[in-house]
Amino acid sequence: MTLAFDEPRIQEVVGALSRKMLINGEWVDAASGKTFDSINPATEEVLASVAHGEAEDADRAVRAAREAFEEGSPWRKMPHGQRGKVLHKLGDLILEHLEEFALLESLDNGKPYAVAKAADVPLAADLFHYMSGWTTKIEGNTIPVSAWDPDAYLAFTLREPTGVAAQIIPWNFPLLMAAWKVGPALAAGCTVVLKPAEQTPLSALLLGELAMRAGVPAGVFNIVTGFGDAGAALASHPDVDKVAFTGSTEVGREIVKAAAGNLKKVTLELGGKSPNVVYADADVDKAIAGSAHAIFFNQGECCVAGSRLYVEESIYDQVVEGVAEQARTIQVGNGLDPNTTMGPLVSQEQFDRVTGYIGSGKDDGAGVIGGDRVGDRGYFVAPTILTGTKEDMKAVQEEIFGPVVAAAPFNAEKDILPVANNTNYGLGAGVFTRDISKAFRTARRLRAGTVWVNTWNVFDATLPFGGYKESGGGREMGHAVFNNYMETKTVITDLS
Ligand code: NDP
Numbered sequence: 253m254t255l256a257f258d259e260p261r262i263q264e265v266v267g268a269l270s271r272k273m274l275i276n277g278e279w280v281d282a283a284s285g286k287t288f289d290s291i292n293p294a295t296e297e298v299l300a301s302v303a304h305g306e307a308e309d310a311d312r313a314v315r316a317a318r319e320a321f322e323e324g325s326p327w328r329k330m331p332h333g334q335r336g337k338v339l340h341k342l343g344d345l346i347l348e349h350l351e352e353f354a355l356l357e358s359l360d361n362g363k364p365y366a367v368a369k370a371a372d373v374p375l376a377a378d379l380f381h382y383m384s385g386w387t388t389k390i391e392g393n394t395i396p397v398s399a400w401d402p403d404a405y406l407a408f409t410l411r412e413p414t415g416v417a418a419q420i421i422p423w424n425f426p427l428l429m430a431a432w433k434v435g436p437a438l439a440a441g442c443t444v445v446l447k448p449a450e451q452t453p454l455s456a457l458l459l460g461e462l463a464m465r466a467g468v469p470a471g472v473f474n475i476v477t478g479f480g481d482a483g484a485a486l487a488s489h490p491d492v493d494k495v496a497f498t499g500s501t502e503v504g505r506e507i508v509k510a511a512a513g514n515l516k517k518v519t520l521e522l523g524g525k526s527p528n529v530v531y532a533d534a535d536v537d538k539a540i541a542g543s544a545h546a547i548f549f550n551q552g553e554c555c556v557a558g559s560r561l562y563v564e565e566s567i568y569d570q571v572v573e574g575v576a577e578q579a580r581t582i583q584v585g586n587g588l589d590p591n592t593t594m595g596p597l598v599s600q601e602q603f604d605r606v607t608g609y610i611g612s613g614k615d616d617g618a619g620v621i622g623g624d625r626v627g628d629r630g631y632f633v634a635p636t637i638l639t640g641t642k643e644d645m646k647a648v649q650e651e652i653f654g655p656v657v658a659a660a661p662f663n664a665e666k667d668i669l670p671v672a673n674n675t676n677y678g679l680g681a682g683v684f685t686r687d688i689s690k691a692f693r694t695a696r697r698l699r700a701g702t703v704w705v706n707t708w709n710v711f712d713a714t715l716p717f718g719g720y721k722e723s724g725g726g727r728e729m730g731h732a733v734f735n736n737y738m739e740t741k742t743v744i745t746d747l748s
Contacts, residue, residue: 255588256365257355265352266300266359266454273303273477274460276316277470282478283308290453293362293596294586294630300360302453305478307485310445313474314489317416317443320471327443327472334467336387339439342466343380346373346431349462353427353455358587360452361426362595362631363550365588368427375711376431376459379729382713383439390440390734395742403747410741413441414517415493417737418486420507421456422499423449423598424553424653430456432717432728433496434463434473440737442494445474445486449499451598453477483507490514496736497521498555501651501677501722519726519736521555521718523651524679527672528558528708529694531665531685532566538706539684540574543657546682546708547575548582548635551594552655553602555723556680558708559652561659562668568661572639575657576621579635584626596631597654603631606654613638613647613658623656643674651677665690673699678720682708701727 257265271287272279286304291297303309320327330338346353353376354369363372392409396402419433430446437444448456460475476482480503487495487510497507498521511518528546530539546558563571587595597603610623610633619639626632633654641648641658648658662668672681681700685691695703701718704710711717716730726736 254590255586256590257588262355262359265355269356269454269457270300271303272457273305273309274457274473274475275309275313276474277464282306283312288450288479290360290451291599292359293598294588296629296631300454302477305447305476305482307481309476309478310447310482310485310489313445313476314416314418314486314491316471316474317445318491320469321413321415321443326469328441330469332387335439335441336384338467339380339384339387339435342463342468343377343384345462345466346377346380346459349458350374353458356455356458357427358595360454361423361598363587364592364595366590367550372425372428375713376427379428379431379435379713383435386439386731386734390738392740397744405744406747407742407744410743411734411738412741414737414739415442416445416491417442417494417496418445418447418489418492420447420483420486420495420497420499421449423452424550424555426452427455427459429498430459433498434459436728436733437496437737438468438473440734442737443472445476445492447476447478447483447486450479484510487511487516488513492516494518494737496726504724517736519728520724521726521728522679522722522724523653523677524555524557524719524723525560525649525651525675525677526556526558526680526682526700527560527562527675527698528682529668529672529684530561530563530567530571531683531687531690532564533686533690534567534684535686535706536567536570536574540571540578542682542684542706542708543571544575544578547657548579548594548655549709551597552635553598553653554709556702556709557653558680558682559657560648560672560675561657562662562672563659565661565663572637572659575659576637579622579637582635584632584634586630594635594655597633598631600631602653603633606633606652606656609647609650609652609654610636610638610656613641613645613656616642616645616647618645618647618658643671649675665694669694669697673697676722679723680704
């Protein structure tokens with residue numbers, strides 16, 4: 253196996269990021285002096301030692317962010333156009349460091365280096381470039397008052413940044429999730445404390461370094477590396493105005509409770525169990541390729557993974573066999589091997605969780621294609637199809653967050669929609685058909701924040717993203733995201 257990077261280069265990139273976190277523009281140790289290990293999921297070896305931030309560190313970071321948000325601070329006085337230039341520069345710097353970022357993502361998360369280089373990193377840069385344009389375009393309005401003499405009052409609205417934002421992110425797209433959160437918050441003029449996932453802290457640290465190089469003032473963007481308790485300390489901190497969280501629905505509920513103390517604004521991007529509806533009139537090759545991509549991309553560790561595949565009966569066997577064939581062509585291995593198209597799962601815990609669900613599907617009577625452990629070191633699982641699944645199976649109802657799809661046939665359009673919507677989640681969904689009316693009808697009726705038609709996994713900085721039901725609330729990306737990070741102030745002036 254040839255790796256895309258040699259050991260000295262890996263040490264150089266990783267070594268520069270170990271042990272410290274970013275508070276008030278400085279690289280600091282945890283107050284306790286403690287560190288924790290980040291593990292390479294492909295080798296199970298220690299990759300880096302990272303500062304173990306706890307409540308005291310979260311508090312230091314919030315205080316720095318609060319001070320940086322005060323009226324008259326360099327950040328608040330920075331002209332909006334200049335703020336845009338800083339964010340644009342950060343996007344440029346991400347692209348300049350494309351290979352380092354892709355390396356870090358592959359080592360820390362396991363995903364193929366080539367995927368991180370082609371998708372995660374450019375999309376993160378694009379997010380900052382897109383957001384940089386908004387800093388000069390977020391405007392209030394003048395408003396005609398309705399019940400009074402129009403010459404008596406002038407009323408208008410101002411859009412102002414919400415304040416200090418705590419942002420807690422998961423491990424599946426470490427850099428991209430940081431970009432989705434940090435980009436709009438900074439564009440809006442907020443200050444940020446970011447808590448990356450314990451499994452994947454490294455790319456966020458490089459992002460912090462580049463943000464300072466781009467001209468983000470000290471204290472505006474802070475990073476606390478640590479575990480769930482550091483996230484909990486941020487979510488309950490009285491001086492935090494807003495929490496943005498991506499992760500499990502379970503922790504989402506904890507965040508809402510913790511944020512209730514000072515009634516912080518909360519946005520949540522939680523789990524999913526996305527239905528993928530394939531009608532018999534679909535372009536079958538496209539449906540097979542799209543359905544395989546929907547579930548196997550990023551090891552299936554996608555909140556929008558198309559994990560429930562419903563295929564109209566007459567083409568069910570053909571589509572299932574086609575997806576199984578695609579699964580067999582997937583090369584599972586170390587993400588730094590150029591031949592690899594699927595890396596390991598992120599951790600032992602995730603490996604146990606995913607294989608547990610495969611076992612439960614089998615025990616409940618589903619057919620299993622794939623599903624074996626690959627190799628004896630690293631958290632590798634072969635892409636898996638559970639066939640002939642029933643709605644009441646655990647593997648059909650709960651988020652697995654791995655390369656495991658549950659496939660079942662259906663008879664007619666009218667039957668499948670209630671089934672497709674039969675989930676507490678509502679993040680993503682998809683439909684494959686050549687009939688445009690059926691496509692739009694289905695898209696209209698699926699209860700999900702994003703519906704793909706004849707495709708899957710297309711994301712863009714311009715497109716709002718978020719969930720219905722227990723998949724969360726609020727939208728990321730697009731200009732809709734500014735509702736998360738801005739207040740609207742109404743000013744009414746007596747003209748007499
Ligand atoms: P979590 O929801 O536990 O973690 C997400 C983030 O929240 C991490 O930064 C985590 O810190 C932090 N966190 C954990 N507990 C708290 C808390 N009480 N208060 C504040 N922050 C907290 O996800 P897991 O990593 O445990 O994954 C478990 C499952 O969640 C997966 O199998 C998958 O089903 C789902 N998930 C969904 C994601 C999505 O995008 N919708 C993303 C990731 C996971 P730390 O990791 O350091 O403990």
